[in-house]
Amino acid sequence: xxxxxxxxxxxxxxLAVVQAAIASVTVIPISTIPRLMVEELSLLALLPxxxxxxxxxxxxxxxxxxxxxDRSPRRTPWILxxxxxxxxxxxxxxxxxxxxxxxxxxxxxxxxxxxxGVGIGVGAAGTxxxxxxxxxxxxxxxxxxxxxxxxxxxxxxxxxxxxxxSAMIPFSxxxxxxxxxxxxxxxxxxxxxxxxxxxxPRHEEAPPAPSRFREALTDVWRDPRVRGFxxxxxxxxxxxxxxxxxxxxxxxxxxxxxxxxxTRLSGDHHAGVFAGLIxxxxxxxxxxxxxxxxxxxxxxxxxxxxxxLAGLAAAAxxxxxxxxxxxxxxxxxxxxxxxxxxxxxxxxLAGDGEGGREGTRVGMWGTAQALGFGLGMVAGAxxxxxxxxxxxxxxxxxxxxxxxxxxxxxASLVAMRVLQIFPKDMTFSALRG
Numbered sequence: 443x444x445x446x447x448x449x450x451x452x453x454x455x456x457l458a459v460v461q462a463a464i465a466s467v468t469v470i471p472i473s474t475i476p477r478l479m480v481e482e483l484s485l486l487a488l489l490p491x492x493x494x495x496x497x498x499x500x501x502x503x504x505x506x507x508x509x510x511x512d513r514s515p516r517r518t519p520w521i522l523x524x525x526x527x528x529x530x531x532x533x534x535x536x537x538x539x540x541x542x543x544x545x546x547x548x549x550x551x552x553x554x555x556x557x558x559g560v561g562i563g564v565g566a567a568g569t570x571x572x573x574x575x576x577x578x579x580x581x582x583x584x585x586x587x588x589x590x591x592x593x594x595x596x597x598x599x600x601x602x603x604x605x606x607x608s609a610m611i612p613f614s615x616x617x618x619x620x621x622x623x624x625x626x627x628x629x630x631x632x633x634x635x636x637x638x639x640x641x642x643p644r645h646e647e648a649p650p651a652p653s654r655f656r657e658a659l660t661d662v663w664r665d666p667r668v669r670g671f672x673x674x675x676x677x678x679x680x681x682x683x684x685x686x687x688x689x690x691x692x693x694x695x696x697x698x699x700x701x702x703x704x705t706r707l708s709g710d711h712h713a714g715v716f717a718g719l720i721x722x723x724x725x726x727x728x729x730x731x732x733x734x735x736x737x738x739x740x741x742x743x744x745x746x747x748x749x750x751l752a753g754l755a756a757a758a759x760x761x762x763x764x765x766x767x768x769x770x771x772x773x774x775x776x777x778x779x780x781x782x783x784x785x786x787x788x789x790x791l792a793g794d795g796e797g798g799r800e801g802t803r804v805g806m807w808g809t810a811q812a813l814g815f816g817l818g819m820v821a822g823a824x825x826x827x828x829x830x831x832x833x834x835x836x837x838x839x840x841x842x843x844x845x846x847x848x849x850x851x852x853a854s855l856v857a858m859r860v861l862q863i864f865p866k867d868m869t870f871s872a873l874r875g
């Protein structure tokens with residue numbers, strides 16, 4: 443019994459390493475280069491926002507990649523091809539930024555192509571990887587697997603940020619290109635090594651997926667659980683990412699925090715996320731991989747996020763008297779429970795459905811996630827700008843947090859109604875059932 447248990451966990455860790463490799467390549471394009479475009483190149487902030495928007499928009503191809511991997515004998519080539527495109531495109535983003543110094547128009551066009559390549563690479567590799575997880579990991583280990591993958595991804599992001607940041611001191615465009623090339627090469631090599639021999643042969647008795655993409659999409663969409671979870675993913679991710687461009691300005695404008703204090707506040711949020719992920723792993727173990735219990739825990743995380751956001755709205759109106767750091771910590775805890783539960787529920791719903799269509803289902807949910815993320819980020823920033831033009835900062839930030847909390851609540855109701863997840867399924871007696 444011990445040997446199969448260890449073998450399963452070795453597989454989970456290896457798949458988590460692949461996800462960390464995928465995420466690490468995005469650090470410089472998503473975090474570093476937008477800052478360079480605004481500060482060093484003095485370009486409008488709208489321009490890097492457009493590049494990140496393109497990166498999310500092209501991920502609508504996720505469902506295509508998922509279906510393609512369903513029709514293939516193995517998913518590994520799709521993962522490695524996506525990782526290769528992602529790695530090359532990551533380097534292309536750095537070269538395009540260097541080109542902007544001498545020719546902004548040509549550089550931006552090159553960056554648009556490179557960022558699109560990043561999005562397509564993430565979609566191809568990430569979607570197929572999650573489909574592989576849903577068919578490889580045993581149901582009772584899907585929640586711990588989701589936590590392991592999420593934590594490993596965050597660890598990879600932290601390590602990449604630290605090492606790449608150190609390599610670019612002092613900064614030059616040559617060090618930018620060198621750091622990006624090193625990160626991309628390391629990610630591709632590490633991901634390739636982690637994938638070697640990890641995929642099991644397909645079961646011959648599994649029914650083949652429809653050969654036509656439209657037929658497969660229609661087939662999957664007929665499942666009310668798939669439809670409900672797609673709507674839930676879009677709404678919850680839209681709400682989740684609304685604060686992406688809002689939280690830092692909030693701590694500065696309303697509470698008067700300096701950059702160092704804002705960074706510490708961000709650390710409190712991440713600490714809460716870690717705690718929430720660990721809590722989700724425990725709940726998932728009790729749930730024994732049952733989709734109803736996993737979605738129930740996810741809904742609980744959503745509702746807790748809505749309550750915490752109401753607290754942040756109150757903080758905006760009562761600053762500086764409100765206990766901001768504990769509220770941020772609770773918000774992070776709820777986010778971790780929600781995010782870990784959503785991934786675990788996705789693995790379960792994808793793996794427990796009709797065989798041969800796991801990639802199509804994951805691709806549909808990945809597309810909803812990407813669109814929700816991109817639109818949520820833009821909506822949060824746009825709502826903040828609009829409300830600040832009409833009211834004081836405290837009311838403007840409170841409005842954004844309340845809208846975000848309302849969307850989390852609506853997403854929870856969608857999950858409970860459409861997926862038929864009711865309060866009795868959220869109890870620990872049901873988890874033990």
